[in-house]
Amino acid sequence: MSVIVPDEILATTGLSDSEMKQEIAIMLFAQEKLTLAQASRFAGIDRMTFQHILASRKIPVHYDVSDFEKDLENLRDMGRL
Numbered sequence: 001m002s003v004i005v006p007d008e009i010l011a012t013t014g015l016s017d018s019e020m021k022q023e024i025a026i027m028l029f030a031q032e033k034l035t036l037a038q039a040s041r042f043a044g045i046d047r048m049t050f051q052h053i054l055a056s057r058k059i060p061v062h063y064d065v066s067d068f069e070k071d072l073e074n075l076r077d078m079g080r081l
Contacts, residue, residue: 018044022053030059 005020015023025043028034029050034042040050051061075081 025050026053026057026059029054029062032062036061036063 005017010017010020013020022043022045025034025039028042029036029039036047036050040047043050045053054061072081
C-alpha cells in the first residue's frame with residue numbers, strides 16, 4: 001500500500017518526505033500501533049536513533065517482559081549469550 005501526501009501538505013507542515021515518515025512512525029509507536037523495530041524501520045532510521053528521538057520527546061519506550069524474552073532469544077540465536 002502506498003500513501004501519497006500532497007506537496008501542499010508537506011509545504012504547509014514544512015517537513016521533508018523523510019521527516020513526515022518519521023512523524024508518522026512516532027505517532028504510530030506512541031499509540032502502540034507499531035513496535036519499536038517496526039516504527040524505526042518505517043521511519044528509515046536505526047532503532048537507537050529512533051529511541052533517542054522518542055526520549056527527546058518524552059515518549060516512553062514500550063518494553064515488557066515478552067520483549068525482553070524475545071531479545072534474549074535473539075541474542076542466544078546470534079551466539080552472544
